[in-house]
Amino acid sequence: MxxxxxxxxxxxxxxxxxxxxxxxxxxxxxxxxxxxxxxxxxxxxxxxxxxxxxxxxxxxxxxxxxxxxxxxxxxxxxxxxxxxxxxxxxxxxxxxxxxxxxxxxxxxxxxxxxxxxxxxxxxxxxxxxxxxxxxxxxxxxxxTAQAIVSVEGNAAAEAGSLADLTDSVVGVAVGTTSYTAAVEALGEDNVQVFNNVGDVVGALNAGQIDAFVTDLPGAFYSAAVEVDNGVIVGQFAGAEGxxxxxxxxxxxxxxxxxxxxxxxxxxxxxxxxxxxxxxxxxxxxxxxx
Known part of the structure; x- marks a missing residue:
């Protein structure tokens, strides 16, 4: 990360x-x-x-x-x-x-x-x-690959596999390639849907979710600029955008x-x-x- x-x-x-x-x-x-x-x-x-x-x-x-x-x-x-x-x-x-x-x-x-x-x-x-x-x-x-962004100190930030995210609430924007990748990798029960990427970022900063899924280019920017103490947890295998x-x-x-x-x-x-x-x-x- x-x-x-x-x-x-x-x-x-x-x-x-x-x-x-x-x-x-x-x-x-x-x-x-x-x-x-x-x-x-x-x-x-x-x-x-x-x-x-x-x-x-x-x-x-x-x-x-x-x-x-x-x-x-x-x-x-x-x-x-x-x-x-x-x-x-x-x-x-x-x-x-x-x-x-x-x-x-x-x-x-x-x-x-x-x-x-x-x-x-x-x-x-x-x-x-x-x-x-x-x-x-x-x-x-x-x-583009699909990636997971979290916050330092959050349990999701330490995930080394998809199984480690089972107890985490993961946000994603509706109608996006990231939504499809998140549901396929994590299942619908672990995914919380938002209207747009801005809302997803705000939810992570507010502590409403543990992580979110976005394309890797967006993840680089979000982790560095938009998310307080943001980190990229990892990327999905085979999920392309x-x-x-x-x-x-x-x-x-x-x-x-x-x-x-x-x-x-x-x-x-x-x-x-x-x-x-x-x-x-x-x-x-x-x-x-």
Missing amino acids: ITTSLRRATVAAVALSTLALAGCSGTSDEDPTPAATGTPETTSTDVALETVVEGKLTIATGEPAYEPWVIGDDPTTGEGFEAAVAYAVAEELGYDAADVVWTRTTFDTAIAPGAKDWDLNLQQFSITDERKQAVDFSSSYYT DEFGIVLPKGSANTAAVTEAVDTLREDGTLAALETEWLSEAVDVPVLD
Whole structure:
């Protein structure tokens, strides 16, 4: 589970990042100026990419970018799951790390219709048909797991298996993938249903429930920011949720090449290795059977 020190460090990093970025615009000092025309770059698969800056691959992330997706709000280090995935995709496309330029966007503007000043964007974007009307997606680089969040000192926080949660009241939002996973894993008698995730978080903070189930990305954020002394107990085996894809501008000439790069990284085991390194081992989220 996430340790107290990691949780506190994450909160501190979020606070510092927010202060540091408060006076900045929606993009970094290195923001590129979109090029009307440019020389396409030749990739390792001999596919010419049309990029906003000649010779560079401009990749966007959040403002701030949270752990464990980006460590220390600094994607240039390549540390954190999405930062590492971004550099792996860039390499597969034929770009050196020095040719990757990072910029920042909000989540909503990234998936809104209109021109973009970046080539790729990674911010835990779930692939949906509605979003496909405004932007392109690569194939999935990550499928969300379902996880349990509790509070330090609670008996549920010490659970090492699903059987250890038998006497715990576990909350979940109605109509979600998490609800289905919770009922299948724990049974209806142990699950308390709420209208939305906000109500579930409030119930845990108020001591009305012992833990709650949400997707792993949400669990990272809740345990670090929303829940007082929050911890991630573990994740469910085989319970999958949304698929995350890399966002590209609508109609991008690069979508097929980026999808091919992601598919290659999935097939050769790179994505699985990065997931283990940054989403399991680095933050100690065991699988509960």
